[in-house]
Amino acid sequence: MNKISFYSKVCSCLLFILIFQCYTAQEHPSLILTTKGVAEIRANLGRIPLFDETLASTKSQIDAEILNGIEVPIPKDYSGGYTHERHKKNFLMMQKAGLLYQILNEEKYAKYVKEMLFQYEKMYPTLPLHPQTRSYARGKFFWQALNDSNWLVYTAQAYDCIYNYLTVSERKTLESNLFRPLADFISLENPKFYNRIHNHSTWGNVAVGMIGLVMNDKKLVERALYGMKKDGIKEGEKDNDGGLLKKPGQKAGFFANVDEPFSPDGYFTEGPYYQRYAMYPYMVFAEALQNTRPDLKVFEYKNGVLLKSLITLLNLTDTEGKFFPLNDGQKGMSYYSRELVFSVDAAYLFGEKNTGLLSIAEKQSEVTLDNAGFAVAKAIQEGKATSFIKKSVAYSDGIKGDQGGVGILRSKGSTEEITLVMKYAAQGGSHGHYDKLSFSLYEGGNEILQDYGLARFVNIQQKGGGNYLKENKTWAKQTIAHNTIVQNESSNFEADYETGDQFHSDKYLFDANNPNLQIVSAKESNAFPGTEMHRVLALIKEDDFENPFLLDIIKIKSKTSNQYDLPYYYFGQIMSANFKYETPNILSPLGTKNGYEHLWKIGEGSQPEGNAKVSWFNNDRFISLTSAVSKDDQLIFTKIGANDPDFNLRNDPGFMIRKTNAKDTYFVTALEIHGHYNPVTEIGNNTFSNIKKLDIVYQDDQYIGIKIMTVGGDLSIFLFSFQDADKNSTHNVSIDGKIYSWNGAFTLIK
Amino acid sequence: MNKISFYSKVCSCLLFILIFQCYTAQEHPSLILTTKGVAEIRANLGRIPLFDETLASTKSQIDAEILNGIEVPIPKDYSGGYTHERHKKNFLMMQKAGLLYQILNEEKYAKYVKEMLFQYEKMYPTLPLHPQTRSYARGKFFWQALNDSNWLVYTAQAYDCIYNYLTVSERKTLESNLFRPLADFISLENPKFYNRIHNHSTWGNVAVGMIGLVMNDKKLVERALYGMKKDGIKEGEKDNDGGLLKKPGQKAGFFANVDEPFSPDGYFTEGPYYQRYAMYPYMVFAEALQNTRPDLKVFEYKNGVLLKSLITLLNLTDTEGKFFPLNDGQKGMSYYSRELVFSVDAAYLFGEKNTGLLSIAEKQSEVTLDNAGFAVAKAIQEGKATSFIKKSVAYSDGIKGDQGGVGILRSKGSTEEITLVMKYAAQGGSHGHYDKLSFSLYEGGNEILQDYGLARFVNIQQKGGGNYLKENKTWAKQTIAHNTIVQNESSNFEADYETGDQFHSDKYLFDANNPNLQIVSAKESNAFPGTEMHRVLALIKEDDFENPFLLDIIKIKSKTSNQYDLPYYYFGQIMSANFKYETPNILSPLGTKNGYEHLWKIGEGSQPEGNAKVSWFNNDRFISLTSAVSKDDQLIFTKIGANDPDFNLRNDPGFMIRKTNAKDTYFVTALEIHGHYNPVTEIGNNTFSNIKKLDIVYQDDQYIGIKIMTVGGDLSIFLFSFQDADKNSTHNVSIDGKIYSWNGAFTLIK
Structure with a gap:
């Protein structure tokens, strides 16, 4: 054996020992703190400002908690209620106290954790299921097994930190009476919660895994990483959103939960x-x-x-x-x-x-x-x-990245960034909304065109215990609650989760190479069977506009004649409209179902010629929407809040363009954010739209041409190919006898 | 003649010369800058940061304007429009340029003012009245003589600063063709504008006075100080708000305008x-x-x-x-x-x-x-x-201070000051609202219970040229638009200005000596003839409340049976109500006139026993209103915005307590600002009202006793004497067999 070979073997051997040690070593702490890390931190206390500040504020928080005394109440309340919030606070405090014990090496923190753990240990063995029954997987400390998992994820870290402070017998008591039974409860006793692809399951897996690592229990760790082999979930069994609990051949556990949703x-x-x-x-x-x-x-x-x-x-x-x-x-x-x-x-x-x-x-x-x-x-x-x-960026959705996605355009405005977020993703699991090709628009942190979000007040007990409100389903998830096309007052996939879950929109193109002309475009063919929708959203930056303006083009092609609604949800107050409208003396809901029952119709008009223009005012800013409409289009002002017996909805306004008896059609709209009003000087500047005219000057199955004329008389023509997104293709159209040629799917000609 | 006598005579003589000089000296500048002041400023340039910063930013603004060139357009627009805003900018720029000329001693600033003045001088002699006809006193540069006066007040200062830069002949040209004709136009030609007690007249007087001082024109100065002897205003002539243009014997001019409104x-x-x-x-x-x-x-x-x-x-x-x-x-x-x-x-x-x-x-x-x-x-x-x-303070209204007033209570809250503003003043002239005994409540800069303000978007041309909107009269001025009692769906004085102008409320007491129990109370006997209203507003600070809470007591005594409405206008979303209410499927206005036509009735209920409690959520804060109601009281949720064809009104929510067929009655309400919700931690604390019960435990014509029981079981009794506000009086009442005694009009017994 030569020297090299010898050293090689020694190295291999050492490596093996190292790996073995890593796997089996019972150093504590070892989860988020390591013994080496603790040594380094202790050696640097007082020298690293941000760490020291966090340490000081954590110490003062935990010291106050220790002074306040330990409370481990009998579980009773939903989230927002006392027992829920107390148990939640407990696991957060234990975790921090554990870290403090390691870093400051003061026994009182270990003692606090230990005493609290033993109060839980005392309570747990006889604890029934949580008395609140709303969850599909009830917990013991909390109304959901999910929250019990939260508890264990944090508490495992606390246990890791005080592990060596406890005697062997103390550890055994805690592990036998509290940790292992709880880990088994979360997993073995709640397979529908534990053995799925779902954020709830991830929490479950990790809870079991974290405590497994501290206890050096390989079975628990395996169960965390790869799920349970037997879970008793029947084929075709669905959850309360109508989704399959488990697809055939579906893996479970932590790694599967990394695989799937990302x-x-x-x-x-x-x-x-x-x-x-x-x-x-x-x-x-x-x-x-x-x-x-x-x-x-x-x-x-x-x-x-x-x-x-x-x-x-x-x-x-x-x-x-x-x-x-x-x-x-x-x-x-x-x-x-x-x-x-x-x-x-x-x-x-x-x-x-x-x-x-x-x-x-x-x-x-x-x-x-x-x-x-x-x-x-x-x-x-x-x-x-x-x-x-x-940066402006497009993210793919789906395990393999082939299920549409989300596109974000960011363009520098006069004072703030203008940000556009377009969604052309897959259904998004049970928390998904039926909002194909929807988008929202921001100026800095202010919503200009909003996505409603959810209908829930998380942890605010007064509102349905802080849980999802029924309006989440009847309003927030429905298509009409979003800035996108609704056909025949229905929702995408008729709001059927199982159907929606099978489909996704498709990105057509995303191009942010030119900061002055950024575009995202996507298509959707399944949400309304027989109807194809293709949306183009562009942020266009031109010199005589205060901010990049939005150009929104939707091309619809259908086998049948339909009613198409395109709502825009905004904030603020209408300043002006360039068309006649009537406001009703009595308000009625706009419809009877699919979210329409939640919209008051507060005004309606039409524009006999050319463009409909509406301006509103919010946060001392003006926003103007200009749309190329036909005289038959109904222009509807709405307000959210009808059929809302518990005042669960925000009463936000909307403006809707409605086309009836339309088969193939276009929606073409520009939106400008402009002007400012100072309530102290009472001076408003740039308070009017800069767009004089927005026209469709070319349309066929392949191309669209939009002419934009500014108040100052500047002309630009936006040309777009709906059928060829290739950057290298060349296109020609003839408009008013003039030939326009361009490379790539789109261009803006000045 | 002895020495003393001699010196005395010399002194008198010098004094006379000094006074004479002061009166006649034609030093320039002399209005807001003096030659002495200029010298001191110049000597200290670069040494006084705040002055230097203002100077630098003003210089950069004016330099940019000079670069931009002078624009003196033919007057055409209402406020918000180009010519209006340009002329407004011009006088502001001239004034600043004048100051810069004095301070920096750079000719370009004087030249800029001079050139602009001569453009005005060229235009003025042939300038007709402003083409917009809405004003009762049209101007020439602007649609109102008021704005022409603004122009002259500022321009006089610019003229003062460049006076010595101009030749005698230049001055004569400007004075003969521009300043004196304009001063005469504002005054002699517009007596109804000039010779009144009104903020418009003050501007007119001062415009004439300022230019008079610069021109050393004693006639103009006299006219400014004391008005015009002959104004041709007929006795009994009224303005468009129905107010007398001039009361008999009324003085006019600047001093009269100091006398009257303050x-x-x-x-x-x-x-x-x-x-x-x-x-x-x-x-x-x-x-x-x-x-x-x-x-x-x-x-x-x-x-x-x-x-x-x-x-x-x-x-x-x-x-x-x-x-x-x-x-x-x-x-x-x-x-x-x-x-x-x-x-x-x-x-x-x-x-x-x-x-x-x-x-x-x-x-x-x-x-x-x-x-x-x-x-x-x-x-x-x-x-x-x-x-x-x-500080907490009460201000009297009326020339002599005997026409009611305004009371402000300020009490330190857990994070912000809680501020209460009660209005029990006189009508307030043509801009007055019919809001006797109304109040508003703030937490720091946030409105908790709001005063609507006006229905106008000042200088925003889209909204009625930036002028008062018709909803100012139909909504904002009406009593129902305020947090106060409305009888029989009418307004105070039936919203008749001339009647309202004759009366005022009366302060009953204001006491902020005890920071934990601050009280303002006032009475109103004329707003609804035959009905006496007495309101008590107290900010009470107790240990187990996060913030001082409001106790609002209204005692009503009437000769007739009436409907009484007490609205509270808030911001935010209803979180909970402790009574059953119905929300209509179709929204109708709450009434047909006096502002009621602008309220949508969005819900109605009643509380068969004890207290009505409503909580809402705004700005991550919870607010709870608890009112001692009877089972017959209607509890109405409203939203502003009905009969608003131009979307001129903000759609703010209100909660109203309605008593019908009531003669003598009480409204007793407590309002707490409490709790906080953090959308990042999703933790809400103190999200529930701390008041378990609010009871009227004693009532007769003289006294009221209110028992407040907290959730924790603490009791306090608020006792108040409606008929004796003397601090030294002693009062006794017997409640449930127990005698309560106190000194002064009120007490809070724990």
């Missing part, structure tokens, strides 16, 4: 609000696995989709960091949430040390009290932070 | 929005008079009411400096307006050097480029600024 681009099919919610279990378990089972290379799984998804999620925010409320999403949720604080830190440490993440962490102005948070705070102190640049 | 406390009867507007001419002319006619002692006039009124006006703002929108007032107007920048500076220099004003000037972050602004900036640099403390 596209290769890291887009989470349920949408950003739920991605944010899911992010924490994904990242915390990945981090724990990376620390304890590096052999699994979890962060490399599916081309590193977990780390990628965090970047994607950050891009799915407005300029203030608030998530676009695609599908069910409560407005206001943002990257300031604790899940994102955790994930941003983790993605920095375990990813490629993306310094853009550091600037997000700076804005969050806190870090996690663990290895990752320390690394972030240290890098910030070292001045490594750079801006996190959000 | 109470001795400095409250301006039209309300703060118009006081702000009027403040500029009052202060600028006072300053100019003080500099040129110190013999008039203008700042001492009527016990120094001008300076006092500025302090009063600053107190009529919320914590963000926004004026309470009493009477016609556009929301958002604040002490950041240019009128207040000017007035704050002037009040500092010409008043008692109130250092609190300096902190307001710091917030304004600009000063005027004149003697006063320099003094303020210098004092700030010297570190003299102190906080401007706004």
